[in-house]
Amino acid sequence: MGTLVTDFLIYRWRYWIGYGLIALAFIGLLLFAGLYVPGGLSQQEIASTVKSAAIDVTNPESMAVTSLPYALAQKASFELFGVSNFSIKLPSLICAFIASVGAILLLRRWFKPNVAVLATIILVTTGQFLYVAQSGNTGITYIMWSVWLLLAATMVTGSLKHKNLWKLAFFIIAGLSLYTPLSLYLLLAIISAAVLHPHVRYVLKKMALKKLLAFVFLTVLLSTPLIYGIYLNPEFGLRLLGIPSTWPPNIIDNGATLIQQYVNFISPASGVLMTPVFGLGSIALIGLGAWQLFKTRYTARSYTVTAWLVLLVPILLINPSYTSITFVPFLLLLASGLEYLFRSWYKMFPRNPYARIVGLIPLVVLVGGLVVSGIDRYVYGYHYDPETAKSFSRDLTLLNRQVKSGDSTTILVAQSEKRFYEAVAKYDGKIIGNNTNLTITTAVPSGAFAASRLANGDVQDREIEKIVVTSHSKESDRFYLYK
Numbered sequence: 153m154g155t156l157v158t159d160f161l162i163y164r165w166r167y168w169i170g171y172g173l174i175a176l177a178f179i180g181l182l183l184f185a186g187l188y189v190p191g192g193l194s195q196q197e198i199a200s201t202v203k204s205a206a207i208d209v210t211n212p213e214s215m216a217v218t219s220l221p222y223a224l225a226q227k228a229s230f231e232l233f234g235v236s237n238f239s240i241k242l243p244s245l246i247c248a249f250i251a252s253v254g255a256i257l258l259l260r261r262w263f264k265p266n267v268a269v270l271a272t273i274i275l276v277t278t279g280q281f282l283y284v285a286q287s288g289n290t291g292i293t294y295i296m297w298s299v300w301l302l303l304a305a306t307m308v309t310g311s312l313k314h315k316n317l318w319k320l321a322f323f324i325i326a327g328l329s330l331y332t333p334l335s336l337y338l339l340l341a342i343i344s345a346a347v348l349h350p351h352v353r354y355v356l357k358k359m360a361l362k363k364l365l366a367f368v369f370l371t372v373l374l375s376t377p378l379i380y381g382i383y384l385n386p387e388f389g390l391r392l393l394g395i396p397s398t399w400p401p402n403i404i405d406n407g408a409t410l411i412q413q414y415v416n417f418i419s420p421a422s423g424v425l426m427t428p429v430f431g432l433g434s435i436a437l438i439g440l441g442a443w444q445l446f447k448t449r450y451t452a453r454s455y456t457v458t459a460w461l462v463l464l465v466p467i468l469l470i471n472p473s474y475t476s477i478t479f480v481p482f483l484l485l486l487a488s489g490l491e492y493l494f495r496s497w498y499k500m501f502p503r504n505p506y507a508r509i510v511g512l513i514p515l516v517v518l519v520g521g522l523v524v525s526g527i528d529r530y531v532y533g534y535h536y537d538p539e540t541a542k543s544f545s546r547d548l549t550l551l552n553r554q555v556k557s558g559d560s561t562t563i564l565v566a567q568s569e570k571r572f573y574e575a576v577a578k579y580d581g582k583i584i585g586n587n588t589n590l591t592i593t594t595a596v597p598s599g600a601f602a603a604s605r606l607a608n609g610d611v612q613d614r615e616i617e618k619i620v621v622t623s624h625s626k627e628s629d630r631f632y633l634y635k
Contacts, residue, residue, distance in 0.1 A: 174269070178252055178276040181527070182245050185286035190534040192544030193237060193288065198572050200289040201240055205230060205575035216381030218391055219290035220331045222247070226288070235576045237549055240288035247292045248285030252276055254299035255483065261306050262453055263487050267494060270519050271487035277523045279530035280429040284476050290332065291476045297329035298338055298480040302456070305342050309355045309452065319359075323367040327374030334394045334467060334477045341460035349452045394467040394474055401470040409472040426533045426540060429475060433522050434486055441485030444492050457481050490515075546622050547604065547630050548576065554620050555602045555631050562591045562599070566606035570594055573604075603632045 193201075204226035208214045217223055225243040233239040255275055259268035275281060284291035304322035308315060329335040346352045356364075372379075382389040387397070413427045415435060430438065445454050460481055468474060493515060534540055555561065565573045570592065577590040593601075596611055602620075603611055605627065611634065620631040 185282050190544045192546040197288040202571045222290050222293050230579045234579045244292045247296045251296035258303040267491045277526040282530050293332045294476040300325050323371045327371040333392050337463040344459045345455040349455050394471050396471045406472045437489035438485045441488030444488045562597050562601040564603040564607045608632045
């Protein structure tokens, strides 16, 4: 009897080998994105740094901020490593890794292993995911909380092992996720599925009431600072719901923004976030997955994803800045589209092994094209596109490497920059190998000092020793060093 393909060790371990290679590639991409591309800080990252540095755990009012768990993690990063590009981005890189692990587990629970592997590859190489993974603000938390909430809910209703542990995990994640804007809508979608779907309703009925109340109390306990923050500032609660500060919103302009972000492939836009956020091939698979969602609307996962999208669409129309929140439902729709392609081909040739193998070739080409185009667009777009590259400031890197000198350095900054540079000075001694004493001022000092580009206009009759520049073609003069 001849040896079958299934007898080889590499075949039996093919999925673990695949996930291992994905993990190594993903870690490499995260480090590359975190350190080199785009290589600077956006205004959102600068604002996040100011917010995190201002938190005082002894002052409850300072903790009334959105995405508090992320802000505390970023503050801890500053305490350990000082304020640098890497320490600002480190919490996002960790959250991205956690989100990717959760996505792998979730996709394996919802789809077959071959679909899960391919969808995971597309996930970790999508430009939008790589961007939020390295961006030192809260964008990645929308993905992380969504993935783990859905995974925990799935394990509670479907797993026979460690159910109590997954129940505890679900309510803990629910309490922490409420600090992130729009997370409430996923919880409402899960609750609606629990109420409307017969199987989920049956599982919940079997749960002991005392245990359920204890878990709910734990969620409320974790949300206590959030509740207190809303009490102090009701507008804080509106931000968590995604309600914009200006009212009424311009629905027409917001709709045009959403079209640009998702389906305008004719004239893509550059900026902090390159649009459209998904490639044409990914959008086609997402559309196919949406059709499959409609056809299988009797399943619990269809209930949840449909309810979630129905709740998100009106919010995105009034506040289209929350693009990241749609990443997870679109990922699930994309995986559903891939599953449909596999299933349709295998149905055509249920017993012909050669046809089944040949049918994989166009799928491999499709996925390979999505992967290569995603990485290529991210690397070249965020590194070389002039409109995108200039949206990221390299001033902090220049400050840490070229401006500081001697035992003390005085930096003249504009009033609009003051809070950020004060946060840098606050943790300046934490940077390894740094012995400088950084002083921030908005008035021209008498001795030697460095002036930021924005503040340099206030300096008169002083001798310039050096101009620190970047490689940008415009506004490349970043710091002026005066004797």
